[in-house]
Amino acid sequence: MLKNYFKIAWRNLTRNMMFSTVNIIGLSVALISFLLIAFYVFDELTYDRFHKKADNIYRVVENRKSLEGKERKVASTNYQLTERAKADLPEVKEMVRLGGFGRTNISTENDQNVFYGEYWTSSPQLLEVFDFKLLQGNKGTALAEPNTVVITAEIAKKLYGTTDVINKTIKVDDSIPYKVTGVLADFPSNSQLSFDLLFSETSLDGELRQSFTSDWSSTDFTTYFLLDPGADIKGLENKLTRLVADNRKVGTDKSNYLLQPLTDVHFYSGDIEGNLGKTGSITYMYIFSAIALFILLIACINYMNLTTASFTRRSKEIAVRKVAGALRHNLVAQFLSEAVLTTFISLAIALVSVKFILPAFNEFAGKKFTLGAGTDYRIWMGIGIIVVLVSVLSGIYPALFQSGLKPLQLLKNKIKVGKVNISLRRSLVVFQFTLSIIMIIVTLVVYQQMKYINKKDLGFTKEQLLVVDINSGSVRRNAELIRNEFEKLAAVKNVSITSRVPGEWKNLRKVKVADRQAGTAEVNEMYFLGVDDQFLTTYEIGLAQGRNFIHGSMADSASVMINQTAAKKMGITEANGQLIEMPFSAKRPPFVARVVGIVEDFNFQSLHEPLAPMVLGFRSNPVQLIDYFTARVDPQNMAATIKQMEAVLYKIDPTHLFEYHFLDKQWELFYADDKVKQTIFLAAAALAILIACLGLFGLATYTAQQRIKEIGVRRVLGASMQSIVTMLSKEFLLLVLVAALIAFPIGWWFTHQWLDAFAYRVEVGWWIFLTAGLLAMAIAMLTISYQAIQAAMANPVKSLKNE
Structure with a gap:
């Protein structure tokens, strides 16, 4: 059957x-x-659900409250918390501690295949708590000994052309040899943890390790706990909070600690700083x-x-x-x-x-x-x-x-054919086109927002800015000499030396700022950027009031400029040497500086974020070391210019790679996810319309066939082709119109929900809805018109001969 x-x-x-x-x-x-x-x-x-113990692994999050009452969540902790928690709290079966210490020069033992890699360290338990596939090596001992490293298969092939690299050595910063004790399979794409190289925590030198023995305040380590399945999470959070409070010095920020399930980290970390992986x-x-x-x-x-x-x-x-x-x-x-x-x-x-x-x-x-x-x-x-x-x-x-x-x-x-059946078919057509029109509206709004982002005046000119990393002490010490040599190149217009850049892809330093002369206890949190006297010229940022830094001035090491948002926040209308101070810690006196200039506001973060107050310190400031050259270059013969700049840098430091980025390309990365969503919405809208039109085409064909004799009679009685096409089309177009009226308010709601993620956004104008409706009507009309015109042009004798 x-x-x-x-x-x-x-x-x-x-x-x-x-x-x-x-x-x-x-x-x-x-x-x-x-x-x-x-x-x-x-x-x-x-x-992260491929780990067998995922349901019992938790990330430790510090909810830090400053003395001024401001709160922020950080996905990292101090060293001693993890040590004492494992020893004193029975609920903690195992812990994994990860530390990031910046980038370093990596090469083979004979200085071949040099590249930059992130220097991450881990406690030995990582490979036992997490189920990352180890192709070679022992999970229990791979990260136990000093000067050992676990690398991925991709890095093994990059360095030695094979994954059979156990007991081979790699060099870090041209001198320290590390023995390879494990080779990891490349990480899954849906893992928040992903490293090219993972060094044993015991590799950290004695002086640095010594500093950790009294560390109850830093946020240097990302920590995961493997908990007993029956652990009381709230009770354990309270124990962790009390443990730190009993050991942290008086006068520092207060904290309470949260335990975030590993399986929640990807989707529920938007308000947490210091996430290791991509959040969704x-x-x-x-x-x-x-x-x-x-x-x-x-x-x-x-x-x-x-x-x-x-x-x-x-x-x-x-x-x-x-x-x-x-x-x-x-x-x-x-x-x-x-x-x-x-x-x-x-x-x-x-x-x-x-x-x-x-x-x-x-x-x-x-x-x-x-x-x-x-x-x-x-x-x-x-x-x-x-x-x-x-x-x-x-x-x-x-x-x-x-x-x-x-x-x-x-x-x-x-x-x-009952009214119910006809009404159902009409309702289904309306439903189809309602969804299609909603997708058209969303696509148009996303396109307009991305276009707005690309064209918005950021307060500086990001095009033709070449950013060169400072990756060694010798380059940092000779930064002035290198800048002068860069400026001698014909294609280089201006060069600036800074600690970070607008659109920073690492992290922007934050400082606490108090107006020393205001007589109030108010402390503001602001971003900090170390710059030189060429920063405003190179980035084409306007000076609103006061003066720029003076080249070679020792006095300006204690001078700062602030942006207009910072000036407004502190009530400063004129830059006339007002004293502000930036406290560091109990061990260091605050940095006291004079405000010598107010610069026009410029966006230094993604346009998802509102403009924030910023302090611009002179490059010799005590807050942050210089880390970049930024050159405004002529776009002609760019490859040759880069080669010339590389040669200049290699004269000072021939061992480190010449690393550079174009700033406008880095800014595009801020919106990579938004562009993915734009493409998905566009594709979905096109597919929804295509499928709806296929159905409409079929229905129009069937309708024309069912009314073929009626059309023949009308033609014999003198009806024009236009009237026949209108008769066959108007019912379907009316359904599309009804769909548009339903889709408009729903589309408005969806687009406003999406735009709320941007501090700077377009207005959703009425013309977007009109365009979406007219576009849907036009597509529907094109779909129907072929069959309608074909039916209207048919010979009425043929359609009536079987009657």
């Missing part, structure tokens, strides 16, 4: 090729988009999932619409089956088998297409998806469930509707 169902299903598919093609293309496109989005969402939702948005997972389901639903609606609209083609078949004794459930099974067959054909096309698309999609999304035997079994289970749901959803209503018709009506061909 089952074989017979599918044989008849195949025969009906091939007999009605136009409707079958529309359904298969629509379902295939929907399944392709669904599978790609499902891959992405699944990967995000399973972040659970809201966007809901949005992307909804988009995938909506696109699939639109394709299912197409199937339902076309099948119910064209059931008169099969009226005699249904009648004969019923007269011959077929029960209703037999007919339901037959029609569902057709839906199942259509879905399986569409799925086969979708799987083949996704196989070819995945490499490009992986590059776009920054993932490592594969489709094959190695694909997670849960994805295959999900695909199976979706096939069943799509088949049932697409076929159940047409099956129940068609199987319920009376044989006598079918044989006499007196089938009345």
Whole structure:
């Protein structure tokens, strides 16, 4: 019986090729988009869940409250907290402590294949608590001894061309040899922890380690606890808070400690500083999932619409089956088998297409998806469930509707399409285009926002700025000489030396600032940038009031400039040498400086963030060392200019790599995720419209065929082609208009939710909604017009001859 169902299903598919093609293309496109989005969402939702002990691993977060009452959460702790917690608190079964100590020069033992790498250290337990795959080495001892390092397979091949590198040595900063004791498989794309090199914590030198023995205040280490499954989390948080309070010196910031589940870190760390990995948005997972389901639903609606609209083609078949004794459930099974067959054909096309698309999609999304035997079994289970749901959803209503018709009506061909069926088809068309128009609105707003971001005046000119890293003490000591040599190059217009740059990709230093002459205890938190006298000229930043730093001035080491936002916050209207102080710690006296200038506001962070107060200290300040050269260069012959600058630097330091970035490219990285979302919304809108139009095309074709004799009579009686096209089109266009009116308020709400993430954003004007509505109407009209014009141009004699 089952074989017979599918044989008849195949025969009906091939007999009605136009409707079958529309359904298969629509379902295939929907399944392709669904599978790609499902891959992405699944990967995000399973972040860090590949660790067997993930449910019992917690990250320690310090909620620090300053003496002024300001709070901030930091995903790092002091050294002693982790040491004492493991020893004193029985709930803590094991701990992992990670420390980041900046970048360093890495090479083979014979100084080959040099590159810069992050110097991360770990306590020995990391490879036992976390389930990272170790290709070579022993998990229990790989990080136990001093001067040992675990590297990834990728780095092993980069250094030595092979992964067989156990007991080989690498050099750090040209002198210190480290023995390779482990080789890690490359980290999964959905792991928050990801290192190229991981050094043993015991490798830290004696003086540095000695400082940790009394460290109860720093935030130098990221800490994870493996807890007993029955641990009282709230009670343990209180114990950690009391432990630090009992040992931290009086007069420092107060803290309470939180334990964040490892499985929450990816999605729920937006308000936490110092995250090691990329954070995600659970809201966007809901949005992307909804988009995938909506696109699939639109394709299912197409199937339902076309099948119910064209059931008169099969009226005699249904009648004969019923007269011959077929029960209703037999007919339901037959029609569902057709839906199942259509879905399986569409799925086969979708799987083949996704196989070819995945490499490009992986590059776009920054993932490592594969489709094959190695694909997670849960994805295959999900695909199976979706096939069943799509088949049932697409076929159940047409099956129940068609199987319920009376044989006598079918044989006499007196089938009345009830108002309920017509209303349902209209409602489904409205639903399809409502979703499509919402996607058009969102896409237009995202495009406008990204265009605004790219063109917004940041208060400085970021184009043609080449940023060169200072990676060694010798370059830092000879920075003035190097700057002078850079400036002698024909293509270099200006050069500045700074501690950080606007659009910083590392971290911007924050300082506490008090107006020493105001007589108040108010302390403001501000960002700090160490700059030289060429900073304003190089970056083309305006000086609003006062003076710039003076080249070579020793006195200016105790001078600062502030931006307009900082001046407003402290009530400074004129830069006339007001004294401000920046306290460091109990061991160091505060940095007291004179305000000599007020610079015009400029954006130094992503436009997601509002303008913040900033202090510009002279480059010889005691707060932060210089770390970059920034050169404004002529774009002509850029490669040659870079080579010349590299030669200048190598004269001073031939051992470290010449590392540079173009600042405008770094700024683009701020909005990389937003551009990914823009592409997803654009693709989803295009797919939703495509699938909706396929259905509309099918319905328009069926409507034209059903009214072919009416059209013939109208033509004989003198109706114009224009009136015929209008008659066939107006019903569908009215449905699109209704869809637009429903979509407008929903689209407005969605776009405002997204724009709330930006401190600087466009206004959502009425023209966006008008454009979306008109675009949908135009696309619908183009879809319908082909069949409408073809029907209007048909010879009326041919349409009436069988009457």
